Amino acid sequence: MATKNIAVLAGDGIGPEVVAQGIKVLDAVAEVFGHTFNYTEALVGAVAIDATGNPLPEETLEVCKASDAVFFGAIGHPKYDNDPNAKVRPEQGLLALRKSLGLFANIRPVTTFEALIHKSPLKEEKVRGADLVVYRELTGGIYFGEKGRNEKGDEAYDNCAYSTGEIERIAKLAFEAAQNRRKKLTLVDKANVLETSRLWREVVRGMASSYPDVEVDYMFVDNAAMQLIQWPSQFDVILTENMFGDIISDEASVLTGSMGLLPSASIGAKVGMYEPIHGSYPQAAGQDIANPMATVLSAAMLLDGIGMYTEGNAVRTAVDKAISENYVTEDLDKEAAKKCSEVGDYLAELV
Amino acid sequence: MATKNIAVLAGDGIGPEVVAQGIKVLDAVAEVFGHTFNYTEALVGAVAIDATGNPLPEETLEVCKASDAVFFGAIGHPKYDNDPNAKVRPEQGLLALRKSLGLFANIRPVTTFEALIHKSPLKEEKVRGADLVVYRELTGGIYFGEKGRNEKGDEAYDNCAYSTGEIERIAKLAFEAAQNRRKKLTLVDKANVLETSRLWREVVRGMASSYPDVEVDYMFVDNAAMQLIQWPSQFDVILTENMFGDIISDEASVLTGSMGLLPSASIGAKVGMYEPIHGSYPQAAGQDIANPMATVLSAAMLLDGIGMYTEGNAVRTAVDKAISENYVTEDLDKEAAKKCSEVGDYLAELV
Ligand SMILES: CC(C)[C@H](C(=O)O)[C@@H](O)C(=O)O
């Protein structure tokens, strides 16, 4: 029996709909296990720009800092995507949040659901057995390096920088994850070209001897982009820097046909943030057709993150059951097609 | 009837074996069409380091500059990959060559061979109809930006920079290619995060009005990494910067099951360079089992590059014929398994 404060940042597009289902499930957990969850909603992304002019209002950051965990929906709106000169963009809110909360490790498990394997773009024999997790560095690299233009505006630059300390702290988490999994870690980098990648390799090689039970592989990012498609089950834990992690984790997410089911956790300092990886998908917003399972599984990672492992497992069991009963949204089965809210109700009931 | 000087840089691993087959085919072309090709061999990559200490000896560069085209095998050797502190690495030779010859556009067509579609890791219905070409910027961006360490060595950086002019010259080639194909151009970038990407978008948007017959799309690189797998046939011409192009073009290359068949051209200034995309594959070196078709198709692109389109088509027809007759190496058919040199002989004969 515990009391926890959860910041709820539903964001844009389908964010609010799927987050609402996650909260139903968290409420069910609270009831069954006798916890109290206090939710505080706050604005982020395009909705925050529309309301306040700022994609991450000061107040939102305060709410997050005062919470035990942040439950996040999605951000992004097409009206901002094609205007490279827009002064404020929804994504800035997300990036500022990551940086302000010190969320240096983005963790994205990619699992194969046997019942959904037919949805995979890959041949079944290629994808069967794929079970990996990407540890992506989230507060460094080219995302947060100095960037700008020359005076005339016809030259642009983005600097990518990494320090030993930034690499060590996420590598430690990745090595520990590997120890608790199949004991394999693959560092994805471009050490044949980039100095930052050579530093990553140096640091990871230096740490490897402290984890003698973990087999360490080094793979160039271009090769990794191929190997993920050709032989995804060779991977266990993938460790990589921010920009490569963005690409590789999204690529990995479509392999198993379970895109609508993939959660993520961003951790580092005190407060972790939990969100589905599917994004704001504006085309589907407001129609009650979005798949809430990735968000519900993110709620399960949130529960793990605040030390409630039994509760997290209860949520995962509920999701597995709903899938095996084909109680799913239209993206998974056009015929059976339940509404987003119906799936949320059912998962809460199962818990 | 023409006389052309071709620099031959066979390089490492399977490079020499596959290049030898390409030369057989070029010789057949010379005979049939009455041309004279003068070949000058030169060292590059690990073999050049072993012989001279330099991955791109001055002499090699002179040979290339004095030629009408460079025919390239592959470079890279594992003994250099895992030593981030190695002072010289084979890849430096390739990068220096690209820069010195002004090869700012790397062109990689990805086609689907109906006879090989069963080799694709993707389901047939996903991959059928995929026919795209990646225009990758090759002499700018983070590959060639300032890079280094702080004094203590515990901080590293790589700068990514682009100028309007660098973007315009490759965008022009990509737009023109789109006009001669299915009239669609997709710019792949990360304009929601990177200033350089915002410059790419600005420049490409500015040029789009001069190519009213070309439909222009803008796609974030993480999304592109997913879309390539989920719906590859939506792409026609992909235009992108150096680092994203490295990842995206390699990812694209494994989709159709024809990896061993994909050629590339790197062009820009006077002399173009033509090479298979498969790399040095050291495990197979010296065994006469490598697939020479990508190299032979690169020779076809070389012929196009020196204005010999009829000759280039004759080579492509020969490759199509050999494939349809299943006269292929073991990577394509374990049973039929011809040797690398046998396939080379047969292709020369077909021409
Ligand atoms: C929205 C964007 C800035 C973000 C990123 O690139 O990190 C997103 O793609 C992600 O992966 O969470």
Ligand SMILES: CC(C)[C@H](C(=O)O)[C@@H](O)C(=O)O
């Ligand atoms: C060998 C390496 C430096 C090179 C690159 O990254 O450009 C290779 O991967 C390629 O794509 O030609």
